[in-house]
């Protein structure tokens with residue numbers, strides 16, 4: 001129906017369609033990833049595919065560092081094309097924020113010669129995933145050559161990237177990347193813009209602490225794992241969502257509520273504009289359930 005409407009709009013001899021409207025329609029039909037400069041040498045790559053993660057790349061004097069590479073070779077190719085639109089320098093480093101495929105499936109395409117960096121935990125978890133995946137899928141993964149427990153600094157002359165593990169959050173081994181000169185941060189899936197997140201085996205309680213710690217830094221740009229580029233304002237709202245939900249689940253849990261009572265008993269109307277994804281176990285009630293399970297393990 002959309003195509004037919006477009007065809008009728010494009011019919012020659014219909015001068016009533018203003019050019020800006022046509023451009024808008026075309027932009028919607030053929031969505032492309034966006035590259036946004038967010039500081040000296042630093043760019044956010046906002047994916048046009050919700051199932052494939054955003055990336056961040058830093059262009060130094062001699063080489064490039066990339067944070068996350070997308071779901072597969074096709075998404076990695078799109079990312080590499082976008083990077084090449086900015087610089088032809090070699091991709092020297094790739095940081096994978098965590099083991100989920102939509103963040104590292106493009107590694108082999110984006111940086112076959114790059115040094116891949118992750119937390120120790122993410123490398124171990126990735127090896128498990130490779131062992132349990134069919135050969136074709138397993139070949140997408142290029143595990144980290146450099147791993148760290150707490151913190152690692154990449155000196156990409158004249159800039160630096162501070163890669164750190166904020167404790168368990170979305171998974172048990174997420175890495176965040178802070179760019180001090182650019183006052184920017186790549187959050188991986190610790191932050192989805194205006195969305196309830198998927199919660200893997202991590203810690204919602206420490207996740208909130210990690211967000212508070214990030215919010216305490218000088219920050220002008222915040223790159224979420226998925227969806228639009230953000231500022232502190234959206235990061236703060238996401239933190240408030242998690243904090244409100246955690247407080248409600250904890251109060252119900254302490255009163256002895258059952259899982260079903262907790263799933264039905266939460267009040268998250270303030271966040272009605274948030275996306276929810278039942279297919280990824282990522283609704284308000286699903287998040288409440290994960291928090292409940294984590295409280296039970298205490």
Ligand SMILES: [Zn+2]
Nearest residue numbers: 098100170189
């Ligand atoms: Zn994830």
